[in-house]
Structures are given as structure tokens and as C-alpha cells.
Amino acid sequence: MELYTDEYFMNEAMKMAKEAFEDDEIPVGAIVVCRNKVIAKAYNQTEKLTDATAHAEMLAITAAANALGSKYLNECKLYVTLEPCVMCAGASFWSQLGEVHYAASDPKRGFARFSEGLLHPKTKVHAGLMAAESKQLLDEFFQKLRK
Amino acid sequence: MELYTDEYFMNEAMKMAKEAFEDDEIPVGAIVVCRNKVIAKAYNQTEKLTDATAHAEMLAITAAANALGSKYLNECKLYVTLEPCVMCAGASFWSQLGEVHYAASDPKRGFARFSEGLLHPKTKVHAGLMAAESKQLLDEFFQKLRK
Numbered sequence: 001m002e003l004y005t006d007e008y009f010m011n012e013a014m015k016m017a018k019e020a021f022e023d024d025e026i027p028v029g030a031i032v033v034c035r036n037k038v039i040a041k042a043y044n045q046t047e048k049l050t051d052a053t054a055h056a057e058m059l060a061i062t063a064a065a066n067a068l069g070s071k072y073l074n075e076c077k078l079y080v081t082l083e084p085c086v087m088c089a090g091a092s093f094w095s096q097l098g099e100v101h102y103a104a105s106d107p108k109r110g111f112a113r114f115s116e117g118l119l120h121p122k123t124k125v126h127a128g129l130m131a132a133e134s135k136q137l138l139d140e141f142f143q144k145l146r147k
Numbered sequence: 148m149e150l151y152t153d154e155y156f157m158n159e160a161m162k163m164a165k166e167a168f169e170d171d172e173i174p175v176g177a178i179v180v181c182r183n184k185v186i187a188k189a190y191n192q193t194e195k196l197t198d199a200t201a202h203a204e205m206l207a208i209t210a211a212a213n214a215l216g217s218k219y220l221n222e223c224k225l226y227v228t229l230e231p232c233v234m235c236a237g238a239s240f241w242s243q244l245g246e247v248h249y250a251a252s253d254p255k256r257g258f259a260r261f262s263e264g265l266l267h268p269k270t271k272v273h274a275g276l277m278a279a280e281s282k283q284l285l286d287e288f289f290q291k292l293r294k
Contacts, residue, residue, distance in 0.1 A: 046218055046241075047218075050212055050213065050216060050217065050218050051208075051209050051212050051213070051218055052208070052212065052218040052219070052238065052241035052242040052243075053205060053208060053209055053238045053241065053242070054209075058200060061199070061200060062198050062200055062201075065197055065198050065199065066197065066198070069197060070197065071193055071194075071197050071198055071199040072199070085237055085241075086233055086234075086236065086237035086240065086265050087233075087234050087235075087236075087237025087238050087240070087241065088234075088237070089233065089234075089237075090232055090233035090234025090235070090236075090237055091199065091200045091234050093233065093234070094193075094199035094200065094232075094234065095199040095200070096199075114261060114262050114264065114265065115261050115262060117261065118233050118261065
């Protein structure tokens with residue numbers, strides 16, 4: 001039985017998104033996997049850290065580089081519950097991530113709207129896994145915020 | 148006599164770039180100015196921190212947000228010695244920087260190559276101040292690296 005499927009890892013990222021939700025942060029979670037091992041987990045902390053750059057992916061990429069002792073993450077996979085923005089796409093470019101898996105799309109600030117060239121040419125992209133669940137959590141968050 | 152000109156601030160950023168050079172980092176420096184006061188200074192530390200996201204601008208934006216206690220930097224100006232990359236342009240979008248001043252252009256990874264929409268629509272951009280000096284420092288660094 002193969003436990004470490006993409007579904008398993010995206011679900012780990014979803015757990016982080018739910019932690020963000022509990023902390024009143026925009027619920028986005030990310031994990032970095034290297035050789036089937038989760039080496040970094042993070043969720044969006046822009047409010048807590050008072051830092052507009054503290055997106056889940058940025059924190060996860062920095063933590064993964066620390067864990068590996070390498071700034072390049074060619075053999076790593078990023079699982080994130082929302083399509084990375086331009087900043088996070090740029091971070092994945094510089095860290096040369098092997099794969100990026102994202103759940104929900106972000107038509108407003110997602111990287112794909114701007115240019116495919118924002119990611120590293122060797123980075124493989126997979127979209128849509130658990131997209132509905134991620135979108136539901138985000139919608140719930142913004143509904144709560146408006147109340 | 149007006150001391151706090153754009154030239155003065157870009158020269159402060161250049162000093163940071165020179166510190167990066169001394170530390171064997173790609174020589175890029177950045178400062179953030181708020182109401183004529185330098186509130187953050189940083190230089191590229193991707194090697195020292197083993198973190199591909201540790202660009203001068205990212206570090207300066209995070210430090211400025213900490214200094215102000217606000218994740219938005221609408222009243223701030225970023226001075227950086229090299230055209231920001233896509234990641235740093237994205238960071239300046241999220242922090243809503245009032246102005247971005249950069250010295251040398253980066254035709255390979257500079258944000259302007261990709262799309263004007265990468266920056267916040269309210270961010271004013273100024274390019275070219277001390278560009279030759281910045282380019283010379285970068286060229287010198289890469290020549291040294293190749294030896």
C-alpha cells in the first residue's frame with residue numbers, strides 16, 4: 001500500500017491551511033516533500049508576523065532550505081492549497097523546486113495569469129488536487145471576515 | 148541644503164551592495180525610507196542564510212514592516228541597486244510600497260521583462276540612478292567568481 005500519494009501530501013498542506021484558519025489568517029497551507037518525507041510545513045502568517053511576505057510557500061521554502069542545508073530544492077515537491085502568487089512563484093524559481101502541486105486556482109493574483117516564465121523551466125506543475133476543499137475553506141474565511 | 152535626496156538614499160543602498168560584495172554575496176543592496184528616515188537596510192544573503200529567497204529587497208521589506216509595525220509600506224520608498232526580480236516585485240506588491248527606485252536593470256530576471264502588472268498599481272517606479280556604479284560592482288563580482 002502506497003501511503004505517500006499526492007493526495008496524502010496535499011491533505012497535509014490542507015491541515016496547515018486549517019491551522020491558518022484557526023489563527024485568523026487567510027487559510028493557505030504549504031508543505032515541502034523531499035524523497036517522500038515532509039521536510040517543511042507552514043501556513044500563511046502575514047497577520048501574526050506583520051509581514052506581507054510571510055506567505056505559506058515562502059515560509060515553507062525557507063524552512064526546507066534550512067532542513068536540507070541547500071538553497072536549491074530540485075529534488076523537492078511543494079504542495080500548497082492555493083495557486084502561488086507572483087512572489088511565491090519567484091521564490092520557487094530561485095529555489096528550483098522540482099514540482100509544484102497546488103489545489104485551488106487564484107485568478108486574481110495567481111502566477112499563471114501573468115506568465116508561464118515565472119517558474120523555473122524545470123519545475124513541473126500540477127493543479128487542481130483538493131481544489132474544492134481548499135476553495136471552500138477560503139470562502140468560509142472571507143465570509144467570516146465580512147461579518 | 149537638502150541632504151536627503153534620491154542620490155543620498157541610493158548611495159546608502161550602494162553601501163549595502165558593497166557589504167554584500169565583501170561577504171562574497173552577489174552585490175545587491177536595498178534600503179527602505181519612510182518620511183526621509185532610513186528604517187531598514189539589507190543586502191543579499193542567499194549564501195550566508197542558505198536561502199534562495201534572502202534577496203536584499205525581501206530582507207529590507209520584512210525589516211521595514213517590523214520597524215513600522217505594519218505590513219503595508221504605502222508611505223515608504225525602496226531603494227535597491229538592481230532591478231527587482233519577480234519575487235521581490237511580488238513582495239513589493241503585497242506590501243504596497245509607495246515608490247521603488249532601482250539602479251541597474253536586470254534584463255534576465257528583472258520584473259519589467261515579464262509584466263508591468265507585477266507591481267502594485269499605486270507604486271511609482273524610478274530607474275537608472277547610479278546604474279553604472281551598480282553594474283560595475285556586479286560585473287566585478289562575477290569576474291572574481293569566474294577566476
